[in-house]
Amino acid sequence: MAIILRLDRVMADRKMSLNELSEQVGISNVNLSKLKTGKVSAIRFSTLDAICRTLDCQPGDILEYSPTDSE
């Protein structure tokens, strides 16, 4: 998949832990961890909306399209 998740980078910038983010976003640590490591197949807009609101960022800060990396 050419879509890469940069959630760990944004979390580090905002100095936010996984537990704290999962509580504020309202999804489990397990699912957030899967999101962070790119082990998900889809993300709901509602989840993306909650993450961007919590981390005060844009969707483009978390999602990156890199076709050369997918080879």
Place this chain on the structure above:
Amino acid sequence: MENTIEKNKNVRNINRIGKIMKIILRISQVFMVIGFIAVAAGMIILMAVPIDDIRIRPSFHLDVDYNTEDFNSSSSDLKLNNKKYDFDIEGFAVDLYTKTHKIDNKMSTLSVDGDGEEITGSEIRLFVMKKLIVAELFLAAAFVALTFGAKLAKALQKCDTPFSDEIIMRLTRFGKSLIPLGIISLFTSGISTGIVIPLLMLFLFISLFKYGAELQKEADGTV
């Protein structure tokens, strides 16, 4: 620390029904075992009892009084006077003789005499043994099906979602375990929609659950 996720209400219902199903199926298995042992004991007793020298000649007589006006306005008798009928009941020949005679202007009597062919003790033993063997096969097949059913029920009792690979595997195995029962029923009572339709529906449900499992995997991969 991981957040605890409360189970969906429908999944909790499935767990509850699975638990009840498991209990009922286990009790049914006990009855199957008792039945199997009882039939086996019956077979042993039947083999041991000395009935080879027994001869049975069944016969019966019955009289039916009837009002001739109720049956036929143009004739005073049912057209059953001096008739003979041959029947075969489970391989044993039975002859019926009918005769009618008038009692008065309104009433007549229909007499029926029945004679069966002589049956020996060996024939009785063979006839009963065949039935008992079929019963044993049916009970054994039913016990196996109940075992697979109980395993399915146990999986449903503990599942977080009914659309899992384990549930589908258990459902498929349960469905396959019903096939011998269907075959035995086919030989004993012929092709019947009472067996074909439930089996078809079960395999349809298995396909539905497989599709559901695919959707479940997609949903599980979505956050």
